[in-house]
Amino acid sequence: MAPTSCSLCRDAKAILKRPKTGQQICKNCFFFVFETEVHHTITESKLFKPGDRVAIGASGGKDSTVLAYVMKTLNERYNYGLDLFLLSIDEGITGYRDDSLETVKRNQQQYDMPLKILSYDELYGWTMDAIVEQIGKKNNCTFCGVFRRQALDRGAASLKVDHIVTGHNADDIAETVLMNIMRGDIARLGRCTSICTQGEDTIKRSKPFKYAYEKEIVMYAYFKKLDYFSTECIYSPDAYRGHARTFLKDLEAARPSAIIDIIHSGEAFEVKEEIKATQKAQQTCKRCGYMSSNDLCKACTLLEGLERGMANSVITDRARKKMDAIGPAPDNIRTIPLFRSTPTIAVELPSQS
Amino acid sequence: MSSCGNPATEEQALMPRRLKFGKSKDCVRCRLKPGNIVIRHAVYCKECFTPIVDMKFRKALEPSVNARAGTSKRPKLKASGNLCLAFSGGLGSSITLDIVHNTYFSSRPPLDDLGKPRGGTNHPRNVSVWPSCLVCYVEVCGAFAGMHDRTEDIRSVVERYPSFEFVPLRIEDAFDGSWWTKVSGSNITPQVWLELSKEGLITDGLHVASKVTDLTPVEAMRSYLSSLPTQTAISSALQNLTRVLILHTAHSRGSSHLLFGSSLTSISISLLSSISQGGGYAIREELQEEWAPVAASGSKPNNVLRVIRPLRDVTAKECAIYAWWNNISVVGRDKQRRAILGIAALTKNFVVGLEKDYPSTVSTIARTCEKLEPKDVPSGQCRLCKRPMQSAIQEWKDRISIRSYSDDKLAADLAHIPSPCRGNLDTRTPPQVPPLLALTDFLCYSCHTTLTSRSSRGVKQSAPGVSSATPLPIWVADRGLHEDGLIGDGTRRKIPKEEMLDIVANFLINDQELRGMRYLQRFL
Numbered sequence: 001m002a003p004t005s006c007s008l009c010r011d012a013k014a015i016l017k018r019p020k021t022g023q024q025i026c027k028n029c030f031f032f033v034f035e036t037e038v039h040h041t042i043t044e045s046k047l048f049k050p051g052d053r054v055a056i057g058a059s060g061g062k063d064s065t066v067l068a069y070v071m072k073t074l075n076e077r078y079n080y081g082l083d084l085f086l087l088s089i090d091e092g093i094t095g096y097r098d099d100s101l102e103t104v105k106r107n108q109q110q111y112d113m114p115l116k117i118l119s120y121d122e123l124y125g126w127t128m129d130a131i132v133e134q135i136g137k138k139n140n141c142t143f144c145g146v147f148r149r150q151a152l153d154r155g156a157a158s159l160k161v162d163h164i165v166t167g168h169n170a171d172d173i174a175e176t177v178l179m180n181i182m183r184g185d186i187a188r189l190g191r192c193t194s195i196c197t198q199g200e201d202t203i204k205r206s207k208p209f210k211y212a213y214e215k216e217i218v219m220y221a222y223f224k225k226l227d228y229f230s231t232e233c234i235y236s237p238d239a240y241r242g243h244a245r246t247f248l249k250d251l252e253a254a255r256p257s258a259i260i261d262i263i264h265s266g267e268a269f270e271v272k273e274e275i276k277a278t279q280k281a282q283q284t285c286k287r288c289g290y291m292s293s294n295d296l297c298k299a300c301t302l303l304e305g306l307e308r309g310m311a312n313s314v315i316t317d318r319a320r321k322k323m324d325a326i327g328p329a330p331d332n333i334r335t336i337p338l339f340r341s342t343p344t345i346a347v348e349l350p351s352q353s
Numbered sequence: 354m355s356s357c358g359n360p361a362t363e364e365q366a367l368m369p370r371r372l373k374f375g376k377s378k379d380c381v382r383c384r385l386k387p388g389n390i391v392i393r394h395a396v397y398c399k400e401c402f403t404p405i406v407d408m409k410f411r412k413a414l415e416p417s418v419n420a421r422a423g424t425s426k427r428p429k430l431k432a433s434g435n436l437c438l439a440f441s442g443g444l445g446s447s448i449t450l451d452i453v454h455n456t457y458f459s460s461r462p463p464l465d466d467l468g469k470p471r472g473g474t475n476h477p478r479n480v481s482v483w484p485s486c487l488v489c490y491v492e493v494c495g496a497f498a499g500m501h502d503r504t505e506d507i508r509s510v511v512e513r514y515p516s517f518e519f520v521p522l523r524i525e526d527a528f529d530g531s532w533w534t535k536v537s538g539s540n541i542t543p544q545v546w547l548e549l550s551k552e553g554l555i556t557d558g559l560h561v562a563s564k565v566t567d568l569t570p571v572e573a574m575r576s577y578l579s580s581l582p583t584q585t586a587i588s589s590a591l592q593n594l595t596r597v598l599i600l601h602t603a604h605s606r607g608s609s610h611l612l613f614g615s616s617l618t619s620i621s622i623s624l625l626s627s628i629s630q631g632g633g634y635a636i637r638e639e640l641q642e643e644w645a646p647v648a649a650s651g652s653k654p655n656n657v658l659r660v661i662r663p664l665r666d667v668t669a670k671e672c673a674i675y676a677w678w679n680n681i682s683v684v685g686r687d688k689q690r691r692a693i694l695g696i697a698a699l700t701k702n703f704v705v706g707l708e709k710d711y712p713s714t715v716s717t718i719a720r721t722c723e724k725l726e727p728k729d730v731p732s733g734q735c736r737l738c739k740r741p742m743q744s745a746i747q748e749w750k751d752r753i754s755i756r757s758y759s760d761d762k763l764a765a766d767l768a769h770i771p772s773p774c775r776g777n778l779d780t781r782t783p784p785q786v787p788p789l790l791a792l793t794d795f796l797c798y799s800c801h802t803t804l805t806s807r808s809s810r811g812v813k814q815s816a817p818g819v820s821s822a823t824p825l826p827i828w829v830a831d832r833g834l835h836e837d838g839l840i841g842d843g844t845r846r847k848i849p850k851e852e853m854l855d856i857v858a859n860f861l862i863n864d865q866e867l868r869g870m871r872y873l874q875r876f877l
Contacts, residue, residue, distance in 0.1 A: 026774065036763070040752065061481060077769055178625070211754070250703070251699060254808075261799075265627075
């Protein structure tokens with residue numbers, strides 16, 4: 001059978017079938033359309049302006065590695081005029097994060113970008129290993145997710161950046177839409193398809209891979225021979241999210257457009273005005289100054305639970321009230337340092353080799 | 354002894370099993386009798402259970418009966434038209450049929466010697482909520498070879514309720530001009546045909562084609578279904594055909610209310626399935642809608658049909674128990690239709706499976722979706738599913754994925770294309786040829802995706818002698834397509850003279866011919 005020619009350039013031999021469009025295309029056209037689509041996502045959403053300092057949330061995994069590479073490529077190709085940084089969070093998971101951070105350090109050399117690593121231990125006094133030791137594997141993702149979000153903001157503030165970009169891809173967003181519907185999280189459902197979010201006093205967060213399929217990111221990393229770390233977290237994944245992920249993969253197998261169709265659905269609806277009016281107003285945490293919808297932010301609540309040996313009982317708001325009923329927090333417990341938007345922490349620059 | 358059979362095992366060391374119900378085994382309502390059923394950790398006895406379901410049904414339906422809400426706390430119920438029940442023979446619709454009959458139609462007063470209600474028809478006691486009730490059933494056996502026609506089985510069930518009129522429909526009616534004449538009152542029965550690719554699937558451009566051949570309604574429907582690219586699309590198309598057939602029938606028969614027997618479980622499944630197929634914009638309509646065919650002038654007529662799902666607070670489990678305890682016979686659905694794979698079937702398996710580990714998920718999905726509304730004002734009604742649609746669907750799709758290098762938007766980016774791929778790349782402005790007429794702008798995102806989104810498993814091979822075009826349901830051309838240019842003389846849009854001249858001018862060699870053309874134009 002004669003080789004199929006590329007559907008786009010009609011010249012080279014097609015070597016892959018794009019999951020997003022079903023078209024059979026050549027390698028060079030794949031690189032071009034992948035990068036150009038990300039460029040269109042960035043420019044049409046007006047994510048950056050020249051001179052912006054942008055931190056790339058880097059875990060060493062495929063998404064963030066491809067993001068760092070593509071951001072650097074587009075910044076040079078289209079003269080965005082951005083100062084790019086790598087920002088990594090060390091959750092303290094032995095045998096997982098320490099290895100992936102080695103990949104990030106290599107990426108720092110390969111892409112010639114400054115790198116900042118901020119650890120949970122440094123910020124909260126707890127590593128994920130220590131947390132799992134106290135609470136077990138169940139619900140540990142709640143702690144990790146809440147701590148990471150705040151750690152990224154604090155790391156970004158230390159780098160004095162205007163913007164954090166993360167490697168969330170189309171599959172992640174579609175999965176989050178489904179998750180939020182299934183667990184009734186109306187506040188998150190309303191904002192999870194936004195390409196850029198910004199809380200009061202916090203740094204902008206964007207998802208340039210919002211419309212990029214996970215499979216295409218893997219293909220891109222593979223064909224570009226990028227250096228990334230591909231091991232899953234050793235602690236059990238969030239069971240509920242696991243269900244949603246499996247369901248999404250089944251939907252994608254039935255019809256590949258399902259991922260982008262879910263995102264379109266998420267963009268097409270919004271929370272009714274009368275429901276929005278009943279949602280809690282955003283304020284700042286009385287203990288650490290980070291944005292919060294209660295007197296204490298979620299990270300401070302979780303940390304207090306850990307410090308008081310009641311970590312399992314602070315997952316829900318109801319449990320939090322129960323802990324409050326026992327008595328106020330002792331004065332001598334460890335707390336998160338006060339959040340300031342422009343603290344100064346030393347940044348590790350790439351060594352000249 | 355522990356569950357593992359080891360008597361030495363400490364009871365404390367075992368995972369405590371969560372209680373299936375609350376503290377007491379007695380009915381939570383009457384607190385007298387022992388419970389017979391557990392509904393989300395609450396126990397009910399048999400006697401209390403039926404009135405609770407009846408009450409949930411009425412609570413979901415009655416606030417929508419009167420055309421206007423009024424100020425009274427307990428208004429007298431009076432609908433502005435007839436009642437239509439969509440009946441599939443399944444569990445939910447069988448229960449709906451029974452509750453509607455028992456609640457609103459069976460308690461009519463006895464007739465006098467002359468066969469008229471005692472006290473006269475206008476006596477308040479004799480005024481019913483709806484003047485009459487019709488039961489619509491759509492037979493889908495025409496869509497699948499070897500499927501049993503169940504119309505007579507269904508008729509025998511409906512005949513047990515003498516106050517109801519049975520209206521049998523067939524899925525192929527969607528392609529039948531005589532049915533359309535009956536419901537629309539219009540003698541014109543135009544039909545839109547779509548171009549097919551060499552694989553026998555509808556082309557991505559949704560180009561309108563000339564009529565290929567005369568087909569019977571069954572042949573037309575089968576041609577349409579076989580031109581759809583995925584099992585998901587076939588399942589979704591059948592669901593839409595059924596829905597729109599019933600909507601038009603109910604509307605043409607002067608109904609003010611149309612009831613579907615979807616339980617809370619099936620509503621949650623259809624909401625999640627619709628979102629997964631890009632139907633987020635019409636999420637409100639999945640729960641409850643006010644529908645009317647858009648008139649030729651583009652304005653909505655006054656007689657609006659309210660589509661209500663009164664079992665929206667009753668789970669499938671409750672429906673099953675209700676039917677069992679009240680001896681309601683359920684015909685059931687054909688297994689062949691159930692076996693269609695695709696997003697709808699996957700969603701059903703997922704939600705039902707999830708319900709075991711996370712029992713509140715079903716109601717959470719429905720409650721969450723009740724809090725949502727579409728972002729923008731609709732740009733019209735989708736030609737295929739007759740639901741509100743967003744504007745600029747194709748633009749959105751083009752924006753997020755590059756499918757061709759001839760797109761104007763790419764002009765600036767093509768400079769960055771790698772050199773090996775530039776060989777055959779024609780960056781010149783493409784010649785101005787008449788654009789093919791397309792249905793793209795007349796469809797909602799979900800229907801557009803249904804017709805064009807392909808499977809990852811490769812395309813099917815065309816059968817020998819496959820047609821080059823397929824007909825669409827007859828209501829696609831119900832209004833305004835003449836004006837929109839999708840159909841007219843033949844099936845091609847008549848291009849305005851000035852536009853035609855501009856197009857032709859690009860191919861003319863010199864000004865003299867152009868002047869001659871302008872001269873000829875006067876006589877066109």
